[in-house]
Amino acid sequence: MRFGWCQGFQFVAGFLLAISLAACDGSDNTYVPPPPAKVQVALPLQRAVTEYFYLTGNTDAVKSVDIEARVQGFIESIDYKDGAAVKAGDQLFGIQRDIYKAQVDQAQAELASQQASQVGAQQEYDRQLNLLKQQVTTQTAVDSARATLDEANASILNAQASLELANINLGYTKVVAPFDGTMTNHLVDVGALVGVSGPTTLATIVQIDPLYVYFNVSEPQVLSIKRSLTEAGHTMTQVDLPTVPVEIGLRDEQGYPHRGHLDYVSPQLDSSTGTLTVRGIVENKDRQLLPGLFVRVRVPVARQDKALLVRDDAIGQNQLGSYVLVLGKDDVIEQRVVTIGQRDGQMRVIEKGLGPEDWVVMSGVQRAIPGNKVSPERVEMDGAGADASASAGETPKSGTP
Numbered sequence: 001m002r003f004g005w006c007q008g009f010q011f012v013a014g015f016l017l018a019i020s021l022a023a024c025d026g027s028d029n030t031y032v033p034p035p036p037a038k039v040q041v042a043l044p045l046q047r048a049v050t051e052y053f054y055l056t057g058n059t060d061a062v063k064s065v066d067i068e069a070r071v072q073g074f075i076e077s078i079d080y081k082d083g084a085a086v087k088a089g090d091q092l093f094g095i096q097r098d099i100y101k102a103q104v105d106q107a108q109a110e111l112a113s114q115q116a117s118q119v120g121a122q123q124e125y126d127r128q129l130n131l132l133k134q135q136v137t138t139q140t141a142v143d144s145a146r147a148t149l150d151e152a153n154a155s156i157l158n159a160q161a162s163l164e165l166a167n168i169n170l171g172y173t174k175v176v177a178p179f180d181g182t183m184t185n186h187l188v189d190v191g192a193l194v195g196v197s198g199p200t201t202l203a204t205i206v207q208i209d210p211l212y213v214y215f216n217v218s219e220p221q222v223l224s225i226k227r228s229l230t231e232a233g234h235t236m237t238q239v240d241l242p243t244v245p246v247e248i249g250l251r252d253e254q255g256y257p258h259r260g261h262l263d264y265v266s267p268q269l270d271s272s273t274g275t276l277t278v279r280g281i282v283e284n285k286d287r288q289l290l291p292g293l294f295v296r297v298r299v300p301v302a303r304q305d306k307a308l309l310v311r312d313d314a315i316g317q318n319q320l321g322s323y324v325l326v327l328g329k330d331d332v333i334e335q336r337v338v339t340i341g342q343r344d345g346q347m348r349v350i351e352k353g354l355g356p357e358d359w360v361v362m363s364g365v366q367r368a369i370p371g372n373k374v375s376p377e378r379v380e381m382d383g384a385g386a387d388a389s390a391s392a393g394e395t396p397k398s399g400t401p
Contacts, residue, residue: 036373039364041327042381046356049307049344050300057215057248061291062281063179063207067092069194071100071172075202082185086177086205093175093186093202095194100170107163114159118152125149181207182287208291209284210260213248215297216275228302241265246280248295256298258282258289309347310360310381315340324350325368327359327376335370346382 069075073096080092125145131137177183184204194200217225241263247256260282269276280297282289289295316323320337328334336358341349354360359378361368368374 036331036375037364037367037369038375038377039368040362040379041359041376042362042379043359044308044310044350044354044356045347045381046306046308049304049309049342049349051302051304051342051349052298053217053221053301055215055217055297055299057213057280057295057297059248059289059291059293059295060212060214061206061208062210062212063181064204064291065178066204067175067177067202068199069093069095069172069175069202070199071095071169072195073097073099073173073193075188075190075192075194078186078190080183083183085182086180088177088179090177091174092177092183092205095173095175097170097173100166100173104163104166104170107159107166111156111159111163114152114155118149118156121145121149121152175202177205179205179207181205206291208287208289210281211284211289211291212263213246213260213280213282213295213297215278215280216270216273217278219269219274219276221301222269222276225301245300246282247298248280248282249298250289250293250295256296258284258295262299304349307341308350308354308356309344310350310354311346311362312343312348313346314360314362314365315348316365324354325361325365325370326354327361327374330373331376332373333361333368333370 075093076096077094078092079094080086080090086092125142125148128137128142128145132139132142182205184206186203188194188200188202194202242261244262246260246262248258248260249256260280262278263281264279266277278299280299310324314324315338316325322340323335323337326334326336336353338353339351341351343349359376360381361374362379362381364374
């Protein structure tokens with residue numbers, strides 16, 4: 001019992017001694033503010049940038065023609081494989097030839113007969129003309145011989161035309177490719193009678209190298225292009241279209257690997273859609289592209305020689321729009337509302353609101369609060385990989401061309 005009381009007394013005495021020492025120390029519990037947040041800041045990159053319109057379009061064949069039978073007859077041969085590439089002049093189908101060969105022979109015989117008649121008429125005319133000079137015949141006989149000769153000459157022309165027509169029809173029995181292209185499946189079989197009541201479609205030939213790309217440009221975009229050309233002191237004519245490049249990419253492709261140039265621009269806007277139809281032409285030697293595909297289209301419309309760019313992840317969004325955090329006087333953070341342009345890889349063009357001398361917060365953005373002082377570390381703007389994302393098909397943010 002005595003031991004427990006002594007132990008409690010010692011504990012209370014120790015506690016009171018600790019309080020006394022703390023009171024004699026003279027220190028107070030004032031608040032010590034944390035040090036300024038550490039952030040990295042960098043000047044915007046300044047370089048030449050090409051401005052693009054990003055659009056969607058569809059591919060179309062440069063040429064697509066139905067192969068038709070122009071004469072009546074039975075199909076004797078199919079001289080290609082479905083889906084094969086053919087050259088201009090290659091025979092595709094063979095139609096029964098014997099009837100048309102006989103018509104050619106008949107026309108040749110008729111021509112030979114008329115030529116013989118013409119020789120006799122010429123001789124009679126010459127004889128009558130000599131007799132007239134000797135005053136042995138009359139002018140009437142000479143005129144009659146002349147009329148017979150003219151008739152014979154006309155008959156020869158008619159026979160020659162009939163022979164030419166017969167040869168044309170004979171040529172139609174060999175159905176050939178009108179241009180280089182790829183054939184569809186045949187629509188008739190060997191032995192089928194074609195051309196009975198008119199031309200019969202046998203197949204279709206399609207040329208896909210090069211390939212057309214059709215897309216529509218909106219009215220604001222048209223006005224923007226015209227304004228850019230006017231500011232640059234240029235005018236665009238039909239002759240200048242091949243100088244404007246066009247790049248396209250498929251849905252499953254990275255970037256815009258297929259390149260060509262503008263080929264046609266409609267002379268008027270479609271009032272129902274408010275768009276202008278534009279056509280490009282691209283090479284397709286490997287035939288990876290097919291008519292009717294949906295494609296992404298990129299067309300350059302302007303060029304800035306000294307554009308300002310910052311990393312896209314340094315740009316924030318709020319109710320006022322896009323903004324960046326910049327280092328102000330005495331290392332105090334300022335929020336700067338900016339107008340952004342197109343994306344260029346990991347970078348974004350800043351059109352308004354930022355100057356080349358402004359230090360932009362690149363890292364530690366969460367700790368950089370507008371109005372607060374920071375401890376900045378100045379670094380260089382990292383533009384590595386800019387071309388990689390651009391060619392990967394990055395599209396601009398909403399509100400940019």
